[in-house]
Amino acid sequence: MLIDIRNLYKIYNEGKESEVRALxxxxxxxxxxxxxxxxxxxxxxxxxxxxxxxCLDIPTYGEYYLDGNDINSLNDKQLARIRNREIGFIFQxxxxxxxxxxxxxxxxxxxxxxxxxxxxxxxxxEALAKVGMDDRAHHRPSEMSGxxxxxxxxxxxxxxSPPIIMADExxxxxxxxxxxxxxxxxxxxxxxxxxxxLITHDDGIAATAKRVVRLSDGxxxxxxxxxxxxx
Amino acid sequence: xxxxxxxxxxxxxxxxxxxxxxxxMLGIIIGVASxxxxxxVMQGQNEKNMEYWKKMGDNKIDLYAYSWMDMExxxxxxxxxxxxxxxxxxxxxxxxxEINSTITIQYGAKTLKSNDxxxxxxxxGKDPYLTMLHVYLGSDQxxxxxxxxLASGREMSYLEVEKALPVCVLGSGAKEQLFGFTDPVGETIxxxxxxxQVVGWYRSFNMGEENYTGSQMDNAVVIPYxxxxxxxxxxxxxxxxxxxxxxxxxxxxxxxxxxxxSGLFPKxxxxxxxxxxxQFGSNDSFVEEQEKANLMQSLVMGAIAGISLLVxxxxxxxxxxxxxxxxxREIGIRKAIGAERSSIITQFLIxxxxxxxxxxxxxxxxxxxxxxxxxxxxxxxxxxxxxxPEPFIAVGAFLFSVVLGIIFGMYPAxxxxxxxxxxxxxxx
Numbered sequence: 001m002l003i004d005i006r007n008l009y010k011i012y013n014e015g016k017e018s019e020v021r022a023l024x025x026x027x028x029x030x031x032x033x034x035x036x037x038x039x040x041x042x043x044x045x046x047x048x049x050x051x052x053x054x055c056l057d058i059p060t061y062g063e064y065y066l067d068g069n070d071i072n073s074l075n076d077k078q079l080a081r082i083r084n085r086e087i088g089f090i091f092q093x094x095x096x097x098x099x100x101x102x103x104x105x106x107x108x109x110x111x112x113x114x115x116x117x118x119x120x121x122x123x124x125x126e127a128l129a130k131v132g133m134d135d136r137a138h139h140r141p142s143e144m145s146g147x148x149x150x151x152x153x154x155x156x157x158x159x160x161s162p163p164i165i166m167a168d169e170x171x172x173x174x175x176x177x178x179x180x181x182x183x184x185x186x187x188x189x190x191x192x193x194x195x196x197x198l199i200t201h202d203d204g205i206a207a208t209a210k211r212v213v214r215l216s217d218g219x220x221x222x223x224x225x226x227x228x229x230x231x
Numbered sequence: 232x233x234x235x236x237x238x239x240x241x242x243x244x245x246x247x248x249x250x251x252x253x254x255x256m257l258g259i260i261i262g263v264a265s266x267x268x269x270x271x272v273m274q275g276q277n278e279k280n281m282e283y284w285k286k287m288g289d290n291k292i293d294l295y296a297y298s299w300m301d302m303e304x305x306x307x308x309x310x311x312x313x314x315x316x317x318x319x320x321x322x323x324x325x326x327x328x329e330i331n332s333t334i335t336i337q338y339g340a341k342t343l344k345s346n347d348x349x350x351x352x353x354x355x356g357k358d359p360y361l362t363m364l365h366v367y368l369g370s371d372q373x374x375x376x377x378x379x380x381l382a383s384g385r386e387m388s389y390l391e392v393e394k395a396l397p398v399c400v401l402g403s404g405a406k407e408q409l410f411g412f413t414d415p416v417g418e419t420i421x422x423x424x425x426x427x428q429v430v431g432w433y434r435s436f437n438m439g440e441e442n443y444t445g446s447q448m449d450n451a452v453v454i455p456y457x458x459x460x461x462x463x464x465x466x467x468x469x470x471x472x473x474x475x476x477x478x479x480x481x482x483x484x485x486x487x488x489x490x491x492x493s494g495l496f497p498k499x500x501x502x503x504x505x506x507x508x509x510q511f512g513s514n515d516s517f518v519e520e521q522e523k524a525n526l527m528q529s530l531v532m533g534a535i536a537g538i539s540l541l542v543x544x545x546x547x548x549x550x551x552x553x554x555x556x557x558x559x560r561e562i563g564i565r566k567a568i569g570a571e572r573s574s575i576i577t578q579f580l581i582x583x584x585x586x587x588x589x590x591x592x593x594x595x596x597x598x599x600x601x602x603x604x605x606x607x608x609x610x611x612x613x614x615x616x617x618x619x620p621e622p623f624i625a626v627g628a629f630l631f632s633v634v635l636g637i638i639f640g641m642y643p644a645x646x647x648x649x650x651x652x653x654x655x656x657x658x659x
Contacts, residue, residue: 056567056653076572083652084569095564095656099247109568111236156568 001065002164002195003030003053008062010048010218022048023059024218030197032163035190037198037209045218047168050199054087054166055079067163084113088157090167094149096141102128102152103137106159113160127155131185147178154185158194165189166197171205183208187230237574241581248554255550256590259632262543263591266536266628267598267620272605273532275618277525289378290481291513293327294471296492298507306495306507307468311370313491314473320480320487321473323372326456328468330366336452338409338420345452361446364405366422368456368463374400374433376472377448382406384416384431387455391430395457399427403435404449420452422462427454481513540628544635551583551639556658562647563655575648576641583640584633591629598625 010023022045030036040046051057052064055071064071066086074082089095096105106127110120128134131151141149150170157165167186171179183205190196198209206212208230214222245252298306307326314324334345344350345364352359367373371389374381382403391398399420406415415429436445459465473488475481488511496504562575599620606618647655 051653054567056656057651080566080569080571083567089567091656095560095567097561097564099244104243108565111240112565112569112571112574160569 001029002032002034002067003028003197004063004065005029005053006063008052008064009060010045010052010057011060014060021218023052023062026062026215026218026220028213028220028223030195033190033193033195035187035196035198035208035210037200037206037212038215039200039203039206039212040215041201044215046199046201046215048218049215050166050168050197053197054089055082056089080112084109085160086162086164088160088162088165090150090154090157090165090170092169092172094141094146094153094173096149096153096156098141101138101140102133102144102155105141105152106156109156109160124155124159127159128152130158130188131155145178147174147181150174150178150182151185154182158189162194164195164197166199168199169201170198171200171202179205234577237577237581240578241585244578244582245586251550251554252586255547255554255586255636256593258543258546258550259587259590259636260594260597261546262540262632263594263625263628264597264601265539265543267595267625268601268605269532269536269539270624271598271602271618271620272609273529274621275606275609277528278617280521280525290475290478291376291378292473292475292481292485292488292511293513294473294488294509294511295469296471296495296507296509296511297467297469298496300506307471309495310471310492314471314488317484317487320475320484322476323370323375323474325370325373325376325472326368326468327373327377327470327472328368328456328459328463328466330368330463331466332463334366334422334462335424336364336366336409336420336422338415338418341409343408360443362404362408362450364408364450364452365447366452366454366462368459368468369453370456372474373453373472376474378474379433379448382432382434383414384429386431387453392455392457395455395461397425397427397458398430398455400453401429401432402449402451402453403433404446405452406432408450422452422454425461485511485513536628540631543632547587547632547636548639551636552643556643556647559643559647559650559655559658562644563650563652563658566648566652566655572648576644579644580637580641583637587633587636587640588629590636591632594632595625595629598628 006027008023008026009021012018012020012022024045026045026049038046038049048057052059055066058072066082069082071079071082083089097108100108103121103124106124107120110123115123125134125137128137131154133148133151133155136144136148136152139148141152144152150173154170165186170182170186174182186196186198187208196209198205200206207226208228209226210228211223211225213220294310296306296310311324311326314321329346331346333347333349336343336345343364345366347363369387371387371392373379374386379402384400387398387400390396399422401409401415409415409420410418415432418429419426420429421427433449433451435449436442454462456468459468473484475484492509492511496507496509498504565575566572602618602620609618
């Protein structure tokens with residue numbers, strides 16, 4: 001079991017009138033090599049779910065085991081290591097650093113990983129090539145279209161070859177054609193053995209996943225595999 | 232991530248945000264430069280003041296002792312001998328007795344009068360006292376005791392003084408009035424008709440035209456004190472100048488003189504002495520006073536400099552707080568892709584240190600240039616003033632700014648890097 005959460009709660013303003021239960025007792029198991037879509041309306045808790053699963057946020061209650069490690073027991077340094085090596089993030093807003101060009105953005109996680117100067121540029125270029133952005137290596141985010149920025153963000157996510165990719169509305173800010181291209185890249189990664197977690201509100205996008213988990217008001221209301229035509 | 236990487240990242244970040252970096256530096260530049268300039272100006276002024284006072288003072292003890300009992304200057308001899316016995320503390324001792332009666336001084340066709348209170352001529356609009364001559368009785372150490380320096384010739388010799396040979400040394404004012412620009416050494420002048428050979432003359436104290444003490448010293452004609460009998464009606468010599476080796480010796484010599492003199496003039500239970508009176512003081516106490524005044528001035532200027540540093544510091548603080556808050560999102564991104572907290576803090580630390588150091592160095596450079604300019608401007612007002620930036624202050628201001636910049640550059644980074652990445656990412 002790669003991801004194993006049990007009875008997970010994320011509660012804001014607990015005990016107050018304004019209490020919000022973004023995650024309200026969620027349990028979910030995901031195996032290595034799955035392609036899972038987490039689907040829900042805005043406010044259903046799906047982003048919170050990704051943040052918690054991606055160790056970007058800590059749950060209020062509940063257990064979380066990632067590849068057998070009890071996440072709740074890890075310190076800041078160990079969590080940084082997990083975010084760096086185990087998980088690649090793709091955000092809706094790309095979250096590239098504006099002052100750095102494409103290559104530098106993609107190199108960043110490799111720097112934090114401690115990859116040597118000699119290897120990391122090659123590795124970053126390789127990642128850029130996989131998303132077809134190697135010809136834009138020295139463009140800054142402001143000089144690229146949304147789709148290009150997202151592809152650079154994907155390159156950054158896969159640069160360290162993490163076993164898990166988590167994508168939060170990766171196509172949300174893109175037109176449908178560019179969006180399809182991004183989904184295509186995710187499929188390729190899946191074929192290569194990477195576990196994919198796709199968070200979306202769009203059933204059309206969710207239809208590409210092999211398993212769909214539906215969230216509503218912080219709870220899982222359905223969790224079932226589906227047939228896809230591409231696999 | 233190693234330190235070299237952190238350095239590269241920091242430099243990259245500085246280079247990418249030139250305006251922000253410059254604004255941050257500006258506070259430091261202004262703070263450091265103003266402190267350097269202000270402190271230099273203040274110190275230049277203080278030194279100028281001290282120079283003035285040291286000309287007058289500088290390890291000099293003025294001694295006044297008068298005995299009602301003796302008519303033959305025995306007390307004077309005792310004091311003189313006692314001072315000579317303090318040779319490990321004292322470098323010279325001389326009577327400094329002005330002949331109060333008017334003496335006619337002649338050189339060639341020129342006739343002048345010393346202490347000529349009868350015929351004070353105010354018609355020129357200038358105080359005639361400033362050019363009035365004064366005849367002093369002194370020892371061979373008169374020059375050194377009164378901080379004179381010889382312009383040419385020599386001092387009176389010990390033997391000349393002992394044997395009452397008719398020699399004299401002139402102050403620069405007396406020399407100018409009698410001889411103009413010609414060298415007086417070897418010439419003979421007459422005092423009340425008696426010939427005296429000029430053996431040397433002293434440089435001017437250069438204390439300004441309206442300075443009475445200075446003009447009095449410059450207009451001196453010094454003859455051996457052994458002429459007291461013939462030239463001064465054998466009046467009691469009651470004033471002496473003792474020159475000590477250094478300021479410590481001055482204090483020690485004064486203590487010894489005090490116990491010696493209180494032995495000569497024992498006091499009764501009312502604190503009165505039946506046989507004489509003595510008093511002494513050192514111009515060093517003026518120097519001390521001046522030092523106190525300077526300290527006061529230093530404190531005031533220091534406070535002003537401190538305030539300007541503080542203002543600069545607040546500037547640094549503001550811009551640092553703003554930029555880092557602005558960069559919380561960047562910190563979130565870096566955390567999300569696996570930056571450890573320490574990497575982020577290191578990066579921001581180096582960034583702040585580099586920006587502040589560059590700003591500080593520019594500040595020092597501007598401070599030095601500004602000091603030079605201030606020195607040029609002040610030359611007209613304070614003749615001979617020399618402004619030199621104090622390296623210690625420059626370094627101090629530099630360190631203060633850098634430390635402040637680092638603290639305020641780090642504090643938000645420490646805070647932001649401690650956030651959950653998702654919280655930092657949401658910041659905008």
